[in-house]
Amino acid sequence: MFLSGLSEWELGVLVSWGTDADWAHPAMTLRVPGSVARRLLADASDLSCSETGESDTVEQTAQETAQPFGPGVFDDVPVHARRPVTTGDLRALHAVSRDSDQLYLVMSLAAGPQVLPLSALEDGVAGGGRYVIIAVADDVPDTLVAASCAEFTEAEADNNPGSRSPVHEPGDPAFGRELGTAEGERLTVRLARSFHDPKAALRSLVLARNIADLRDLGDDWDRYESRRSPVHFSVWHGLLAMEQPDLRPFLPVSDDRWGGSGLPLGILAGVQVYSTDVTGRYEGRAHSPDCQHTQRGRGLSRYYDLATVEQMLDAERFDPCSKCGGYAIRRLTAAQVAYYRAAHQVHDLAGRVQWSTGNPSRPGVDFASLLAEVKKWVDTSADDWFEERREFREWNHFLHQLLRQVQTAAGGRTAQ
DSSP, X not given: OGGGGOOHHHHHHHHHHEEEEETTTTEEEEOOOHHHHHHHHTTOSSSOOOOOSOHHHHXXXXXXXXXXXSSOSSTTSOGGGOOOOOHHHHHHHHXXXXXXXXXXXXXXXXXXXXXXXXXXXXXXXXXXXXXXXXXXXXGSOHHHHHHHHXXXXXXXXXXXXXXXXXXXXXTSTTTTGGGBHHXXXXXXXXXXXXXXXXXXXXXXXXXXXXXXXXXXXXXXXXXXXXXXXXXXXHHHHHHEEOSOOOOGGGSOBOSSTTOBOOOOOGGGTTOEEEESOSSOXXXXXXXXXXXXXXXXXXXXXXXXXXXXXXXXXXXXXXXXXXXXXXOEEEOBOXXXXXXXXXXXXHHHHHHHHHHHHHOTTSTTOOHHHHHHHHHHHHTXXXXXXXXXXXXXXXXXXXXXHHHHHHHHHHHHHHHO
């Protein structure tokens, strides 16, 4: 493509003052100030330029709009010297770049640093917002994504696991893996490899993780009134876990087999949940973004509900689809996966303690090993799992209650 051989100054001219483009020839129409026009026409550039015969009009218009359309918006100047982007800059960007529809790291006085899709940036600028463009997804350094891309590709070639089966044993180190960000990166690479550049997908994932509400990524429409997304469908799998977490450890204690342990949600409480209908206000079942009953692979839009894991525990009218489970969650951090795994192990331990203390004479009951396991959890630091002191106390109270139960049962058995 002819753009690849141009200097930064020439690219800046095209982006800042381009008004129309004909990619078939290729040819572009520029409205530039006189100083820029003279340099272009003096053969000081690799661009082949000619006047359109509207020099007076062009000169006047360029002078009137020199400030809004001048350089200093993109990467032709250092970040500290950049000026706010204008609607004219964004129109020019559409004209000269086929890759304009991606994610932008911007900064504004009102909101600080943000990651926005182009449509949201256009709406913000049109509404009077002042945004400075810091970087785009393509600017994410190759050193951040190349190693992960190679690692996941090599692992796929060696193991060819396809989609990994979930692990159901809480003591397995891989338990809860399918919900984490690391698994999201692996899936992004695997799904992008056949249809897209995996490195480009990972670059988009790096920026998209900073978006507060992921529905903003899917709220764009093209001129044919079809939904479009600034990220490849594989990135959605990097952002969202389509599998639902097992929340039984956090449910209230009850006597039936579905009863929980009443453990605090801790850092899992605020994890985002996306569904077509969290509260059951519509006719029909609730679906996740990856459900075959919705526009699968299209990601999220404003038609989805945003809730939290804490709210899902009390969603009495939630009616999930039997195929997809009804919702997807934002992928868990390493600390969140660690607590999810710990809560399930403690919940499983509580079940074994309850059964053993109720059947102390049954073969296989080993209070010594149960006591050692409970003490291990009592001594395990939970500082990274709770943000409120109340939850920290609830966790410790539950463990010490288990400890007393085992000690009492073991003492009674010894006395017998």
